[in-house]
Amino acid sequence: MIPPDQKAFLGRIRQALGHAPHESRNGSHLFMQGPSREELQILERYRQRTAKDREELLEQLMEAAKPVHLCVRRLPDPEAAGAAIAALVQEKAPEPDTVKQVVAWRHGLIDGLDLHLLPEQSAVRVHRTPPLDPLMDPARRHAEREAQRRAIAKAHMGVTAADFCMADTATLVLRARPGQPRSVALLPPVHVAVITLDQILWDMKELFALLRWEARFAAQGLSRYMAFISGPSKTADIEATMVHGAHGPREVHLFVVASAPGRLQYVGQRSTFSALTK
Amino acid sequence: MECMTRTASPSKVTLFIPCLVDALWPEVAEAMVRILRHLGLSLDCPADQTCCGQAAFNGGYRREARRAARRFIEIFEGAQCIVCPSGSCVHMVRRHYPGLFREAHPWRRRAEAVASRTYELTEFLVDVLNVKDLGARFSGRITYHDSCHLLRGLGVKEQPRSLLRHVTGADFVEMENADSCCGFGGTFSLKYPDISAAMVNAKVDHILSSGARTVVACDAGCLINMAGAMSRRGISVNALHIAQVLAGVDFQRTCPF
Amino acid sequence: MTQLHPETYREAARKAIGDPVLQKALAGLQARFGRGAAEAYRRLPEGPHLRHTAHEIRERAVAHLDVLLERLAEKIRQNGGHVFFASDATDAVEYCIKVARRHGVRRVVKGKSMVTEEIDLNEKLAAAGIDAVETDLGEYIIQLAGEKPSHIIAPAIHKTRYDIAELFVKNMGIPYTTDPPALTRAARKALREEFLAADMGISGVNMACAETGHITTVSNEGNIRMATTLPRIHMAFMGMERIVGRLDEYEILLRLLCRGAAAQTMATYVSYTAGPRRPEDSDGPEAFHLVVIDNGRSRILADPRFREILYCIRCAACLNVCPVYGKIGGHAYGFAYSGPIGAVVTPLLTGINRARHLCQGETLCGACMEACPVAIDLPRMLLALRETLAYGDAFWKTTPANPLEGLAFKVWSRLTANRRTWECFLKAAALGQRLFPKKGNRLRRLPPPFHGWTRKRDFPSLAPETFLARWRKNEIEVAKDIP
Incomplete structure (x- = not known):
């Protein structure tokens, strides 16, 4: 079953390391069978987190966001976040190759922002990105995917949720899910992410502990594709001058919703196709 | 650190004279003698020492370096406390000598024993003797160049600085990139003279912008390199070994340039 | 493009030393990143000692490479990805061309990858009629200029805004400007079209994690995310040693990588890829290929004197502090890898006698070792290389050089x-x-x-x-x- 290229390749490595070339070595000791003591403490800290702790994390996040030029705002509820997005839509002029359009993920928290009111308020179109039906005819699915891609490439603003945000480095964590194209956070010149206060984590250690061992996150683990995003796209390749928006967004805004209705809590974890199309 | 045995202050010191100092710049060794005698130490200087073998070692000639190491060990292993006015020579003895011999080889232990008793002058003064103020006088602005093996190899950074700060009349300033290599690198400076010269000229520019009239270091190699470049460029900044400053000798007469 | 000879080294060094623009750029780069990385290590919660923990992590990974690579390949295949093990450059390039032909690939966009420089992928793709466009802004600039990168993370530091303005006017037909933001916008527009039109995206791998079966790529511009999200096919190339066992080990290395490379606490983008998109996913490549490359590495692995060089995570921190690199820049090194890492790894990959000048043209000042996020003892290996040149060496088939x-x-x-x-x-x-x-x-x-x-x-x-x-x-x- 092992392809010949792999067999010869790993054989050479084993030989170089002084082992029998054609015997797979047992490497179970190299991997974790359960959380380490440090991770248990981290998980415990996460579970015991109080409202006050969360506000402190937000403060830390805002501090870390400054040097990476991530704009963080705390908003009381999804309605306020929706209004803030509407104001941002008004304020931001489209780039030469984009039009004043918004593309937004299909996601519980984003659905609650009332972005559908935007066209009436400001004549700005809002594209949603519904999940593709895996049972759909491949040609139709391809056509739908292409249509979504065109809309994302044209929009001047992309609105996404996020799985987490790490306060320590002001890093958004996005895991791939149907209905949540990764390019929404990448192609439009302005990226707006909306999260709830309880999605702020301390640091990468906490994130990885949750993704490894906390059942409701570990089921998906790191997913097929996970992205860390810390502020806008940057380059300093021309005479070391810092320029934002090299390829990805020129601006990244993070709206932290302090209290969301119960049904929105952890909606980001409802990952299956059926859950999202109900 | 394995070498920092802070036992009672030694009364007798054995001098380890770097070959560059011995042949090109004996004044540095004289200055060291003057300092150590001033501190009331009795001195011994093995008359048949020649070279620690660093140049061979750095060139990849381990066999020749090992031969030099054996000779050095034989000459110095009776000594209580070996002191040398060079960071890179001490680095050679302390960090590289033991590795020249296999783990179980009897020479390995002898090398380790000698290594643990070998000190660079400024670390000996500050860490072993606990002396920072030698009562020396100097006039003018001085800056200090960290030699690579002393700083990164032996971790000696503050000792020479605190000695210099205690010299009456010396206005000590830090230059930019004091810790970057001057480009000497032993045979490197002969094999790649253009690169080496570019490096030393960058160093000289930093010395100049510090405004110092004297640059001090703990290694004759770096000093010869910096002084050679300044002399060629017609710059009248003195390059002095720290021993010369601390001994308060008349540097105008004893500087090799 | 491999230029390995003591005389070409001396000549390129002389040229670099005589170029005041380059000298200024190199000094600026070292002042910013070299000093910045040291400061960033000091501010680690665990302190600079974490570099030594990372050294142990790398040591463990390299000692178990076979186990880790087997696990990674298994996981990626479970997700519908393909893994190919290439014993040398030819193998890797042929595989790439074969896959490209099978999928009718005409245009390729590339994220920066040192190992593809090592195997000369661009030239060979071009010879096979496939255009590969470099999309890192710095790499794009030097590709337009027909040159090679001179620094791992700042490939175009040797170019001024005036050089770049001229290049862009000539190649993109934009109105003349020397304003970096305007030049960046022009490149963004041109490259956006490339991303959307490309059939295949090629990336390197900053680090793979065996436990989770992910490869990760790190960038500040977002070009790698573009190249691995928009085209139909994503092919990632990794040197076989760029892997760790566990996520907690990976976490330490990522933090050190960001600090060593650019004095950042976190790069702007870090992407974790475990395979192609699923049918219900809206975007991402439909096919994912990982090419694991040996190309001389197993030989290094077999020699305990040099195994440590495989701990390297290619962050370029050593370049940013090396006084020799600071004077001669990257081109003099004549191969994909420059600076202290190049001085050790290039002779081992291309022949010690042939690249003897690289390991001899260093002062052993030790700055690289202090800057290395995984505390690799580069000076020790420079000395060991010199020893093989002093007396000749049977394993490496060297003869006394001088x-x-x-x-x-x-x-x-x-x-x-x-x-x-x-x-x-x-x-x-x-x-x-x-x-x-x-x-x-x-x-x-x-x-x-x-x-x-x-x-x-x-x-x-x-x-x-x-x-x-x-x-x-x-x-x-x-x-x-x-x-």
Whole structure:
């Protein structure tokens, strides 16, 4: 079953390391069978987190966001976040190759922002990105995917949720899910992410502990594709001058919703196709 | 650190004279003698020492370096406390000598024993003797160049600085990139003279912008390199070994340039 | 493009030293990143000692490479990805071309990858009729200029805004501007079109994690995310050693990588890829290929003297502190890898005799070792390489590089074996030095092998009598008080 290229390749490595070339070595000791003591403490800290702790994390996040030029705002509820997005839509002029359009993920928290009111308020179109039906005819699915891609490439603003945000480095964590194209956070010149206060984590250690061992996150683990995003796209390749928006967004805004209705809590974890199309 | 045995202050010191100092710049060794005698130490200087073998070692000639190491060990292993006015020579003895011999080889232990008793002058003064103020006088602005093996190899950074700060009349300033290599690198400076010269000229520019009239270091190699470049460029900044400053000798007469 | 010869090295170095623009850029780069990384290590919650923990992590990973790679391949295949193990550059390139042809690939976009430079992928794709566009802004600039990168993370530091303006006017037809934001916008527009039109995206791998079965890529511009999200096919190339076992180990390495590379606490984008998109996913590549490359690495692995070089995570921190790199820039190194890492790894990958100048053209100052996020002892390996050149080495099939030098050290060894002989030699040299022009105490010109020194520096003349000769005669003055 092992392809010949792999067999010869790993054989050479084993030989170089002084082992029998054609015997797979047992490497179970190299991997974790359960959380380490440090991770248990981290998980415990996460579970015991109080409202006050969360506000402190937000403060830390805002501090870390400054040097990476991530704009963080705390908003009381999804309605306020929706209004803030509407104001941002008004304020931001489209780039030469984009039009004043918004593309937004299909996601519980984003659905609650009332972005559908935007066209009436400001004549700005809002594209949603519904999940593709895996049972759909491949040609139709391809056509739908292409249509979504065109809309994302044209929009001047992309609105996404996020799985987490790490306060320590002001890093958004996005895991791939149907209905949540990764390019929404990448192609439009302005990226707006909306999260709830309880999605702020301390640091990468906490994130990885949750993704490894906390059942409701570990089921998906790191997913097929996970992205860390810390502020806008940057380059300093021309005479070391810092320029934002090299390829990805020129601006990244993070709206932290302090209290969301119960049904929105952890909606980001409802990952299956059926859950999202109900 | 394995070498920092802070036992009672030694009364007798054995001098380890770097070959560059011995042949090109004996004044540095004289200055060291003057300092150590001033501190009331009795001195011994093995008359048949020649070279620690660093140049061979750095060139990849381990066999020749090992031969030099054996000779050095034989000459110095009776000594209580070996002191040398060079960071890179001490680095050679302390960090590289033991590795020249296999783990179980009897020479390995002898090398380790000698290594643990070998000190660079400024670390000996500050860490072993606990002396920072030698009562020396100097006039003018001085800056200090960290030699690579002393700083990164032996971790000696503050000792020479605190000695210099205690010299009456010396206005000590830090230059930019004091810790970057001057480009000497032993045979490197002969094999790649253009690169080496570019490096030393960058160093000289930093010395100049510090405004110092004297640059001090703990290694004759770096000093010869910096002084050679300044002399060629017609710059009248003195390059002095720290021993010369601390001994308060008349540097105008004893500087090799 | 491999240019490995002592003379081309000297020549390229001379050219770089004589280029004031490059000198300024290199000094700026080192001041910013070199000092910045040291500061960033100091601010780690665990302190700079974390580098040594990382060293152990890398040591463990390299000692279990077979296990880790097997696990990674298994996981990626479970997700519908393909893994190919390439024993050399030819294998890797052929696989890439084969896959490209099978999928009708005409245009390729690339994220920066040092290993694809090592295997000369772009040239070989071009020869097969496939255009590969570099999308990192710096790489794009030098590709337009028809050059090679001169730094791992700042490939175009040798270009001024004026050079770039001219390149962009010529190649993109934009109105002349030297404004970096305007130039960046122009490149963004041109490259956006490339991303949307490309059939295949090629990336490197910053680090793979065996436990989770992910490869990760790190960038600040977002070009790698573009190249691995928009085209139909994503092919990632990784040197076989770029893997760790567990996520907690990965976490430590990522933090150190960001600090070592650019003095950041976190790069702007870090992407974790475990396979192609699923049918219900809206975007991402439909096919994912990982090419694991040996190309001489298993040979290095087999030699305990040099195994440590495989711990390298290609962050370029050593370039940012190396005083030699700071003067000669990246091009002089003549291969994909420059600076201290290049000085060690290039001879091992391309032939030690052939690239002998790289391991000899360093001062052993040790700055690289202090800057390395995984605390690799580069000076030790430079010395070990020099040893293979001094005496020849059966394993690496090296021959003595400079028999004359070898002879000189043999003679030196004899001379220093006896104080009296040594002193006779010094006396003879002291007599001999009278033949050369002097000014005061300084020698202005010396014969080979010292002639290079005196081209730009003076050399002190030998003292009339050695210190030890005077000590023997009790001539060393008895100390008075220090004035």
